[in-house]
Amino acid sequence: MATGVRGLRLTTRDGEVTGVRVNIADGERVVPAGAIVLATGGFDYAPDLVRDFLRGPLSRGVGAPSNTGDGLRMAMRVGAQLGNMREAWWSPVLTTPGIRSDGGRRGLLISRERALPGSIMVNRYGRRFANEAANYNAFGGAFHHLDESKLDYPNIPAYLIFDHSTVERYGVFGNPPGGEVPDWVIRAATLDELADRLDLPADALRATVDRFNTHARAGMDPDFTRGVSAYDRxxxxxMGDPDSPHATLGPVTTAPFYGARVESSALGTKGGPRTDRDGRVLDVDGDPIRGLYAAGNVMASPSGMVYGGAGGTLVIAGVWGMYAGRAAVQDQGRRAG
Known part of the structure; x- marks a missing residue:
């Protein structure tokens, strides 16, 4: 077994995958194998693939920096049929200082803070543009709204805005209620000052907050129906009444006010070689490529464009990894017999 090596391309004989060429410390070599299971992750760190395939901008990744599409390229070279290539596990991410141990930039998937009472999300024009409490995959997709007249994505970047009542009642970014707000978060005594520090139009931000506050006090959101679903709340x-819309709707009124820039990101991509239910990679005619299997984010995800719930990426990797491994053993046995 070898670790820390990079797969370069698959080797084949008579249409069957027979091994993989890898890059190791002293050069390249071919590792022969009766079956290859691709489990290399997605292509969120491959700028050319992101540009060519994804349905909208990906400002930054938060997955492993090794997700450079190696498995996808290997599958393409042997004629794999591709699917779901425009989709990713879209995520609104707030970049924080520092570098992770794997070399990636630190960041927070802000699922909780944007759903708390006293918080909203606005685009760079100071306007709300989605239900802030929606699941991260659905909310992340809202970044891809295109202004056709300007050929511009107005919701990138976006800004998380919240007030001190949110800090006092719930705590933010891992801190307890009433705890410190990290010093990388922008703060101001007034909304106008906050808008100036975030380079947002103050009049638009004030109008957005005033409209939101009026409806939040009444427990409603006619613009984006925030608070209707149990997920939102x-x-x-x-920490309160889960059946009340006020579990997520609360006015933004208490100084100081806080803001942070949020990017269009993804936990990983969802597109790749199509497989059958057992993880066998299919060619462009829909027939299995003998000896080749896939599992996880490298494959065309069965989830399509939607998010099924917590652990969605892991269950696809785990279930298809199990089935692919089983199919590889069974197929080898049939060929040997």
Missing amino acids: FPGGR
């Missing part, structure tokens, strides 16, 4: 509802 869960983050704040854990």
Whole structure:
């Protein structure tokens, strides 16, 4: 077994995958194998593939920097049929200082903070543009709204805005209620000052907050129906009444006010070689490529464009990894017999 090596291309004989060429410390060599299971992750760190395939901008990744599409390229070279290539596990991410141990930039998937009472999300024009409490995959997709007249994505970047009542009642970014707000978060005594520090139009931000506050006090959001679903109410509802829309809807009124820039990101991509239910990679005619299997984010995800729930990426990797491994053993046995 070897670790820390990079797969370069698959080797084949008579249409069957027979091994993989890898790059190791002293050069390249071919590792022969009766079956290859691709489990290399997605292509979120491959700028050319991101540009060519994804349905909208990906400002930054938060997955492993090794997700450079190696498995996808290997599968393409042997004629794999591709699917779901425009989709990713879209995520609104707030970049924080520092570098992770794997070399990636630090960041926070802000699922909780944007759903708490006293918080909203606005685009760079100071306007709300989505239900802030929606699941991260659905909310992340809202970044891809295109202004056709300007050929511009107005919701990138976006800004998380919240007030001190959110800090006092719920705590933010891993801190307890009433805890410190990290010093990388922008803060101001007034909304106008906050808008100036975030380079947002103050009049538009004030109008957005005023409209939101009026409806939030009444427990409603006619613009984006925030608070209607149980999912919306869960983050704040854990510390209050989960059946009340006020578990997520609360006015932004209490100084100081806080803001942070949020990018269009993804936990990983969802597109790659199509497989059958057992993880066998299919060619462009829909027939299995003998000896080749795939599992996880490298494959065309069965989830399509949607998010099924917590652990969605892991269950696809785990289930298809199990089935692919089983199919590889069974197929080898049939060929040997």
